[in-house]
Amino acid sequence: MNSCVALLRLFGVFIAALVVICAIRTFAVISSSDRKLSPCSKVEGDEFIELTERRWNAFKKTLTFKTISRESAQFDIEEFQGLLKHIIGEHPTVFSSKIVTYQFVANYSLLIHVQGKNRDLLPYMVAAHLDVVPVVESQWSVDPFNATEDAEGTLVYGRGALDDKGSLMAQLSALESFLKRGRIPERSFYLAYGHDEEVMGKVGAVNIARTLKRQSVDKLHFVIDEGMLVLKDMLPGIKQNIISIGVSEKGFLNLNISVEYTGGHSSMPNKESAVSIMARAVHRLHTQQMPALVDQLMEETLLKLAPVAGFPVNAVLSNLWLFRPLITWGLSNHKTLQGMARTTTAPTIFHAGTKSNVIPSSAWAVINHRIHPRDSKEEVLTHVRNTINDMRVTITELAGSYFPSHPISAFDRKTSLQYQVIADTAEQLFEGGITVPSLMVAATDTKHYLDLSDNIYRFNPVLVGPKDLASIHAEDELLSKDNYQRMINFYYHLFINADRTTVRELRHENHEL
Numbered sequence: 001m002n003s004c005v006a007l008l009r010l011f012g013v014f015i016a017a018l019v020v021i022c023a024i025r026t027f028a029v030i031s032s033s034d035r036k037l038s039p040c041s042k043v044e045g046d047e048f049i050e051l052t053e054r055r056w057n058a059f060k061k062t063l064t065f066k067t068i069s070r071e072s073a074q075f076d077i078e079e080f081q082g083l084l085k086h087i088i089g090e091h092p093t094v095f096s097s098k099i100v101t102y103q104f105v106a107n108y109s110l111l112i113h114v115q116g117k118n119r120d121l122l123p124y125m126v127a128a129h130l131d132v133v134p135v136v137e138s139q140w141s142v143d144p145f146n147a148t149e150d151a152e153g154t155l156v157y158g159r160g161a162l163d164d165k166g167s168l169m170a171q172l173s174a175l176e177s178f179l180k181r182g183r184i185p186e187r188s189f190y191l192a193y194g195h196d197e198e199v200m201g202k203v204g205a206v207n208i209a210r211t212l213k214r215q216s217v218d219k220l221h222f223v224i225d226e227g228m229l230v231l232k233d234m235l236p237g238i239k240q241n242i243i244s245i246g247v248s249e250k251g252f253l254n255l256n257i258s259v260e261y262t263g264g265h266s267s268m269p270n271k272e273s274a275v276s277i278m279a280r281a282v283h284r285l286h287t288q289q290m291p292a293l294v295d296q297l298m299e300e301t302l303l304k305l306a307p308v309a310g311f312p313v314n315a316v317l318s319n320l321w322l323f324r325p326l327i328t329w330g331l332s333n334h335k336t337l338q339g340m341a342r343t344t345t346a347p348t349i350f351h352a353g354t355k356s357n358v359i360p361s362s363a364w365a366v367i368n369h370r371i372h373p374r375d376s377k378e379e380v381l382t383h384v385r386n387t388i389n390d391m392r393v394t395i396t397e398l399a400g401s402y403f404p405s406h407p408i409s410a411f412d413r414k415t416s417l418q419y420q421v422i423a424d425t426a427e428q429l430f431e432g433g434i435t436v437p438s439l440m441v442a443a444t445d446t447k448h449y450l451d452l453s454d455n456i457y458r459f460n461p462v463l464v465g466p467k468d469l470a471s472i473h474a475e476d477e478l479l480s481k482d483n484y485q486r487m488i489n490f491y492y493h494l495f496i497n498a499d500r501t502t503v504r505e506l507r508h509e510n511h512e513l
Contacts (some may be wrong), residue, residue: 004018011389018320030174032138035504035506036431037425037428040493047492049488051485051488053208058086059166059173060156061090062083062160062165063146063147063159063161064158066079067079067080067131067160069131069198069199073291074418075131075195080130080131084130087110087172089170091175093176093180094175094176094179099116100112100179101115106203108204109193109194110130110191111191111192111211113193114189115188116187117185121187122219123189123190123220124187124190124223124224125223125224126191126223126224128167128191129164129197131194131195131196131198132159133159133198134302135475145158152388154480155481157478159477162464162479163473164197164460166460167226170484171491174490174494178492190212192445194445195374197444200443205449209448209452221418221498222453222456222457222498223452223455223456224422224457226459227245227457227458228244228245228429229469230242230245230426231469233465233466234466234469238305240387241433241434243426243430243436244459245411245429245438246437247438248405249440250343250441251370251371251377251402251403252368253377254369254402255367255384255396256366256367257281257282257365257367257384257394257414258396259278259393260274260362260392261361261362263358263360263361264358266359269359274362275359276365277390277392281365281366286346289332289343289344289345290380290383292331293328295303295329295341297437297439298331298341300411302320304435306318328341339370340438342371343369343370343372343383344369345369347368348366349366351363364409367384372405376404404444406447406450411437414503414506417502417503420504422457429488429493440458461487461490462479462487463482
């Protein structure tokens, strides 16, 4: 009896110690903060750019050009030419400046160079793209290429509004204002606009990278392209806006799996068929996903969110050493967040049979994988083979449908000048927001710039809620005036902040116990 009491007391002490340690670590994390730059707002006067009707109308006009990219690589030349002419015409200060040169790349992409005063500093690059995805007009409530405003005149609907003509015109408008105000940057920079990003950038961005190398630009200070967004009301219990900066990009791999098996008349079915074998293989792949893991990147994201999460979530996020299995399980079962923690597997095409009374002798399916940076193509293939576990299923890689995941760019704000500059600038526009490094789950043109920089970031300075996020590549894509004004000011301040040559000292730091 005495030994049992002693064990219970020891267990009680152990639990109490855990509670104390968790409380101390939680307090240390939630009480930490960084020193911010002055916010960008109308009260700053000269350092704030007002969204004028001319700027807004110039952006809206870009939405009327049907610069659609298709997998066939066929597109309307006149639409792209019209868009380029409009861009140049609306920004006379940019395209007539003595410190600006520009060239068309692969006929329809545009590369702009702004010469800085200090040629010893590495230049950086800000990117966007000219093309848009196709539309199904019957699914839209408005004409997708008419730049229709809502009744209040606060936003515009149009294909490409958010992806990616908003970024395109905001960058140029910011540069126009930057030069009009007599500013000359210390650090040179490029604006790069590919014309086929939506079909993998195999002509536009590829040749932009080649052009830079031919001009002896072998290294860039950093690259920032489209990507992650500023999230509002996206995570339960977190009221602050989440400034999500993509520091890596998942790779992807499309596999074709097929089965050849005895067919026949539907009145005489065998115990198995090509359809049943294929269905079982697809079901296994869909339900037995690759394992999730809270890696260093995810850990940093969770620790940054801990201070703004309510109890008990903040205690869980602040004590990953204890709750890592619980968090991993939660991420694995979250539709949206699972992609941040593992390679995802999704059956996207299934084909078998042509007639209702004939059992098909073949079946095939396409499986799309979004590869996490910690996984290789070989590991994905091994997982697929082991999961299907059926020699009758043939697995082949679809030609031209593999891109490896990207290296993870630096995201330590105390030591990475490049990440700090982007995070600082974002927080000037989204005051009170929480900046976190993230993993980009979709594809961008940055895949073609990996040789040019070790510091590649994917970020759109746009505040979105669930409804806005759902409009990307879908019907009724939109962008608000408030967001567009913030975008212009973000790039304007980025052009200023990027001149920095040393990391800014932070007053407070997170403490590890």
